[in-house]
Amino acid sequence: MTVLHKIYRGAAASIRGGPHTPRSLQETLEQLPTEVLRDLARAHRIDRGRQADRALLIETIMALPDGDAILAEADRRRIEHRLSRLRPRQLREIGERHRVSLHGLKNKADLVEALAGAPDAAEILIEVEAAPPTDHLAAALLGRDSSFDFARVEELLVQARKRFQERRFEAALSAAQEASRIAERTTDQLRRASWSYAVLAAQGLLDPCDPADPEAVAARKLLERVREALVQGPPVDEQLLQGLVRASESAHAREAERVREHLAGTRDAIREAANLGASVALAEDAWNRGADFLDRGRLRAARESFQEASQNAEDARLLRIREVEDSVDSVSGHIELARNVGAETLEAEGLHAAARAAIAAGEHGQAGDLLRRAERLAMKGQQRQIERAIQLRAAQVEKAQAILNACEPVLKEAESYDLS
Template identity: 70%
Template sequence: MPATPRETFLSLPDEVLQGLAQAHGVDPTRYPNRDSLIEALASLPGAEDLVPEASRRRMAYQLDRLRPRQLRELGERHRVVLHGLKRKADLVEALAGAPDSSEILMELEAEAAPERDATLALGRESDVDFDRVEELLEQARKSFQERRFEAALTAAQEASRLAERTTEQLRRSSWSYAVLAAQALLEPCDPDDPEAATARVLLDRARDAFFRGQREDETLLRDLVRAAEAAHAREADRVRDLLASTRDGIREAANLGASVALAEDSWKRAADFLDRDQLAAAREGFVESANRAGDARRRRIREVEESIGSVADHIEVARNVGADVREAQELHEAAKAAIAAGEHGRAGDLLKRAERLAMKGQQRQIDRAIQLRQAQIEKAQAVLGACEPILKEAESYDLSAAEVRTLLRQARDVLAKGDYLAGLTFAKN
């Protein structure tokens, strides 16, 4: 329900109220107190049209008291885009026109009121104000005793106005913080949660009462605080459950042999947010962690299933070089059975063992081939070495050995290139 002009004017600071009055031809100095000035404004023709202007003036009044840096921080907290704005007037205008300007105003007045009220209640100026109230009451008492009733009434009204104004400021501050705190508690809550829905109804009622200046219903405020705390606690329990389930998902992926480093990092950050009671950020972090763990798990399953073929190729190569692949083949078959049963973690281990056995078999056969080749090379070198004395003896008898020496040279050349079989053939010839 929209606020009435009188309710709106009641919420205005004195400076704003007087400025609004002057802007519309009402001289504030002609009215002895705030209430009479409000009545004069509310009695103007078309007073309802002054409500939006009064709200804008009230907002601008609070924003003008801040520095540009504070305005930017305020915009960041309330997600108001202020990029490119340099002048303070532009910053104020952007914040005043923001969709949640009412929340901004509530925060500003909640912060401003305690500073102002603290000086009234606790500081040096407090003594002056309360002394003034006592002084006015004393004047009223004396005037009454002297039967100067008009003077007594004026003094009593002024004392009442000062006392009531201080009380109203404190009440406004307490309501502001209570409503803002309840709103912050409900922000991360599940909209479908019945407790959160009930608390949001109370929050709307409290906000409406605050802006209408109807801040006497302490029961409403108490119910709001209790409902918001209960909904927040319920949401915290849900996020803690999400913490546990996400951790289980990470462990499951790790047991499959998946790389879960990214998922664990997200989980740790989310757990830190939960420790700081930042439920929305914690929930987002756990969801991100769960997604990463799920992706890692699916990748690992795909890797295991695809490795069936590559391990089979290793086994076949080992078989072709003469290795004993019976054990590797048995492990490979067991891995296929494990995949069919959905036991991808066990299948991955079996495939690793099968691949390792096949590669070891290949290596053993390769080592044997290298040893055999080396033995043949040494045999060919021995034959060549034995031919040299015979050739020299033949040459000592003036026998023609040119062809033989050519064959020996050719044998050494091919043997140097690693072709021990051709070298041995040349040597025997």
């Protein structure tokens, strides 16, 4: 079972079947913690007496004019409330991840306002709501009057049963309502957290996928639908999440296969460059990094490394081709020099001609080998002629020295007769 299916299993267990209904102001208000509802009520000068009962408070807010504006304000207060429960360091980390400029902002309220007003605010909300259900984060997500403490729900139900048995019906009703409220909000928040994790995981699978891949495009559209459902209201469409799971995993698998094909293709390109005699050390290093990234499932980094390796191999191949083509004239010069000193150049000239033909046929690797052989033959011919010239010069010097040595007694005798 994949990680995404494990995430989904936790979400699906608490999602009721049925089609997703469009978000309404009532749905949005019901998701808000009581303290946020009261802040909204105070902002619109709603009578304090109506703020005591949550249901009455929601009903009163819904009766306000310009429902669209109230809905937008409720959304803004919702994300501000969740962000305000985080530490400034956490807010800055969120801003860095979502590329929201927080430079120069020192007050926590300013940080919250900047993040809540960011173009990526919906993504930020999904990330915050995907936080694990620890006690600290439960308070951060749900408010001070919320908790993931199931023991508290059980305790309230026990109290309700006892009060009922004691015929204290008002107290029993109060305990039962409180238990229902905590249970409902806890279940809803756990469900939202599960969906948030599923959305983030699917997004992580789709991030490295080719934007031009039709399957990835379809999966991203489905991801947007799920994200919109998550941001706008309690997601209830189980089939939608199942479709996202299948689509994102399928697109990711296709991308992984393409990256593996890229691995093999890049390896072949490196071998081709090496066969030409090119230096492929840089390409080999990049390819090895890509293979390591692929083993660790980091498809984007692997693809980028293989692209780098492929480019390095191509650069090395082209450089080697230029070197081979440029060496044609250089080798020709060596052959000409060998010919000028009287060396035998017939074999070197034949190799040189064969190399030119190989270049014309695109066989630069073979041409490079032929040119190296021709150059060695020409240089050896030059060396032999130079050695012969040195030997000839030495023989001539030796002969001249012998003549001088033979003349020396005659010269001395001439000196004795004063004939010099």
